[in-house]
Amino acid sequence: MRPIAPDLFVETKDGPRLLGGRRKTDGKIVFPLPAGAERAYFETIELSPTGKLWSWTVQRFRPKSPPYAGDEDEKNFKPFALGYVELPGEIIVESRLEFAGAEPRIGAPMRLELVPFNLENAQATTYQFRLENAHE
Amino acid sequence: MSDVYIVGAGIHPFGRHPISGLEQGVFAAREALKDAGVAWEDIQFAFGGSAAAGAADAALPILGLTGIQFINVANGCATGGSSLLSAYWAIKSGEFDLGLVIGFDKHPRGAFNALPSETGLPEWYGETGLMLTTQFFGMKIRRYMELNGISQRALGLVAEKAFANAVHAPHAWRREAVSLDDILNSQVIVDPLTKYMFCSPSEGGAALILASEKKARELGQAKVKFIGAAMRTRMPGSFEVFSPSLDVERGPSPAEIASKAAFEHAGLGPEDIDIAQLQDTESGAEIMHMAENGFCAPGEQEQWLAEGRTKLDGKLPVNTDGGCLACGEPIGASGLRQVYENFVQLRGSGGGRQVPGDPKIGYSQVYGAPGIAAVAIIGK
Numbered sequence: 001m002r003p004i005a006p007d008l009f010v011e012t013k014d015g016p017r018l019l020g021g022r023r024k025t026d027g028k029i030v031f032p033l034p035a036g037a038e039r040a041y042f043e044t045i046e047l048s049p050t051g052k053l054w055s056w057t058v059q060r061f062r063p064k065s066p067p068y069a070g071d072e073d074e075k076n077f078k079p080f081a082l083g084y085v086e087l088p089g090e091i092i093v094e095s096r097l098e099f100a101g102a103e104p105r106i107g108a109p110m111r112l113e114l115v116p117f118n119l120e121n122a123q124a125t126t127y128q129f130r131l132e133n134a135h136e
Numbered sequence: 137m138s139d140v141y142i143v144g145a146g147i148h149p150f151g152r153h154p155i156s157g158l159e160q161g162v163f164a165a166r167e168a169l170k171d172a173g174v175a176w177e178d179i180q181f182a183f184g185g186s187a188a189a190g191a192a193d194a195a196l197p198i199l200g201l202t203g204i205q206f207i208n209v210a211n212g213c214a215t216g217g218s219s220l221l222s223a224y225w226a227i228k229s230g231e232f233d234l235g236l237v238i239g240f241d242k243h244p245r246g247a248f249n250a251l252p253s254e255t256g257l258p259e260w261y262g263e264t265g266l267m268l269t270t271q272f273f274g275m276k277i278r279r280y281m282e283l284n285g286i287s288q289r290a291l292g293l294v295a296e297k298a299f300a301n302a303v304h305a306p307h308a309w310r311r312e313a314v315s316l317d318d319i320l321n322s323q324v325i326v327d328p329l330t331k332y333m334f335c336s337p338s339e340g341g342a343a344l345i346l347a348s349e350k351k352a353r354e355l356g357q358a359k360v361k362f363i364g365a366a367m368r369t370r371m372p373g374s375f376e377v378f379s380p381s382l383d384v385e386r387g388p389s390p391a392e393i394a395s396k397a398a399f400e401h402a403g404l405g406p407e408d409i410d411i412a413q414l415q416d417t418e419s420g421a422e423i424m425h426m427a428e429n430g431f432c433a434p435g436e437q438e439q440w441l442a443e444g445r446t447k448l449d450g451k452l453p454v455n456t457d458g459g460c461l462a463c464g465e466p467i468g469a470s471g472l473r474q475v476y477e478n479f480v481q482l483r484g485s486g487g488g489r490q491v492p493g494d495p496k497i498g499y500s501q502v503y504g505a506p507g508i509a510a511v512a513i514i515g516k
Contacts, residue, residue: 005260020381031381032258054382057274058327059265064249067262082266083275084382092382094266106282117264126264 004117004124007033010046016114017046018127020091029091048087049112051129056083056097056104071118085110085129096128109133140227141352141361142514143345144172145476148240150340150463151309157189157466160341161240162198164469168343173355174234176200179345181226183219184238185209186468189339192219192238213504214367215239216342216471221367221510223346233351237344241466243337250378255506261380269505270334272377274326277420281328284435286423288328292319293441294419295332295461301448302458304488307473309338310462333419338464342472344479360482363497363515364402368394370507377505390509391415391428391501398511399430406430409513410495411481412452413474415503416459426454429501429511453491456481467504474500475512482516 003009009018020031021042034042062068062077072078081097081104097110110129117126146167148160161184169176176199184192185208193206211218216239223237250269252262261267280286296316302308319332352358370376373387399405406429414429416422423441427434431452440446446454457463457477460470478498480486497515 004264005258008258008260035258055275055279056327057271057278058324059268059271060324060326063265063268067249067251067259067267068265069263070265080265082271083278086384089384092384094380094382096264096266106279119263126260 001116001123001125004126007035009114009127011114012046015049016112016127017049018093018112020045020047031091031093047090047093050132051085051087051110053104053106053108053110053131054084054086054092055106056081069119071120096126098128098130100131102131104131137228138230138348138350139361140224141347141349141358142475142479143347143352143355143357144168144170144174145345145479146171146343147307147473147476148341149307149309150338150466150469150473153339157186157240157242157339157341158194160242160339161186161192161238161343161469162195162341164240164341164343165195165199165236165238168236168345172345172357174345177202178234179204179236180232180234181205181223182236182238183207183209183222184236185211185215185219186239186241187212187215187243189240189242189468192240192468195238212506212508213467214471214502214508214510215468216473217502217510217512218367220344220472220475220512221365224362224365227346227348233348235346237346237472238341239343239468239472240341241468242339243466245337255378257378257380266380267378269377270326273418273420274329276375277418277424278328280420280424280434286435286438288320289316290423290438290441291328291333291419292316294416294422295319297447298416298455298458298461301456301489302462305457305462307340308458308462309464310458329418329420333461335417335460336464338466340463340466340469340473342469342476344472344475360479360514360516362512364398364404364513365511366394366397366401367508367510368397374507376507389428390507391425391503394509394511395429395501398513402513404497404513409452409497409499411456411478411491411498412454413456413459413477413498413500414454415501416455416461417465417504419461421503422454422459425501425503429499448489448491456486456489456491471500471502471510474502475514478514482514
């Protein structure tokens with residue numbers, strides 16, 4: 001399966017990592033890694049795969065296309081959670097989220113994973129953060 | 137430098153109408169001219185805007201090709217507020233004595249669908265379903281609620297008040313009271329916000345006539361003037377719509393800095409304000425803006441709402457015509473509607489929604505994508 005976009009994440013022997021940029025002039029961290037000519041101003045870095053839930057919501061209706069590219073129609077669309085995860089000392093990233101039925105609280109531990117994403121005529125991989133240790 | 141007066145105001149009811157956005161804007165302009173008692177030929181300049189209903193200066197062939205300076209304004213959700221401020225500075229500078237501010241819009245039904253390419257974002261962001269304005273509102277208020285102890289019920293109370301006020305506002309769209317239970321139990325759009333807690337894109341037009349002090353006196357209309365105004369954009373660490381990432385170090389919101397600047401400009405503080413129209417794209421926005429504009433500390437909204445302090449007869453009535461929740465949001469006109477409503481209230485012509493006690497100072501604040509806010513304080 002191809003990634004939904006190039007240079008969005010990489011798979012390492014320790015699991016997936018989102019790619020960010022560290023601005024060469026002042027060390028500021030950005031996500032996603034800038035594309036095109038802007039890239040030259042950033043050093044590519046792997047972001048932390050774990051962080052804390054910063055905020056969340058649930059998308060309950062199928063977003064309009066474009067830009068949404070999922071293959072579901074209005075009827076079989078499944079609501080998904082999304083929100084922000086704070087990667088300590090780095091940056092707060094927006095992501096699809098998986099709570100696996102648990103009640104999310106701000107500050108809860110989250111871990112990065114890669115998941116399939118069905119496009120109309122193809123399948124791609126995207127990223128999401130999953131709630132860790134839901135019972136703790 | 138001259139003081140700047142509002143000498144006339146007009147509005148075309150917000151909602152859904154079988155006429156164009158432009159026609160609604162022209163209707164509002166003519167109402168405003170009539171209200172001020174001036175002829176179109178007397179107007180020296182105009183600022184106007186619409187986001188989805190064409191260029192505002194398309195009103196010229198209808199109102200009359202008088203050759204005046206007409207500048208189209210496009211500034212996202214703060215288009216109306218930006219037009220107003222532009223006209224304000226134009227008169228204050230001494231360059232002009234009489235001008236029109238016009239805003240109108242006509243949006244398609246349902247949530248706005250923005251495209252990544254329009255805002256410099258990568259395609260995957262939209263493709264994977266992360267690019268909806270509604271999500272931003274849900275996430276901003278969710279965090280705010282958890283950190284500041286705001287309840288779901290408080291969100292409901294804001295919407296209940298909006299519809300109750302709108303019953304008495306002829307220009308509002310949704311003019312039937314809705315019970316708190318119905319609001320809390322209606323369909324969840326994006327958690328924690330339900331259907332009745334969200335405003336919808338709509339249609340409408342609003343117009344104001346601004347005059348220098350000299351002109352306002354000539355017209356016998358020197359009653360309500362600007363006492364503070366500011367427009368500001370986002371700073372680092374502000375949480376705005378369509379952000380794939382945020383800085384760990386958080387910063388002030390555009391509304392916070394615009395509010396501070398407008399209060400400084402006016403030489404007033406939040407305690408001096410009698411009524412406020414605050415951007416209520418959804419219930420949570422009104423709650424957060426109560427604090428961002430300095431009217432209370434974060435978290436105090438819970439008690440304010442429980443005690444009805446923002447109702448028409450409360451300590452600080454907020455969104456006296458039902459705000460965006462009841463009027464919908466035609467982007468070009470929305471910020472002008474707020475000032476129209478304050479103008480009506482200060483003149484004591486609010487009818488069934490008139491705030492008691494002869495309010496003297498009205499505050500309005502518009503906020504929107506991509507991270508802009510405008511504040512106008514008017515008084516008599």
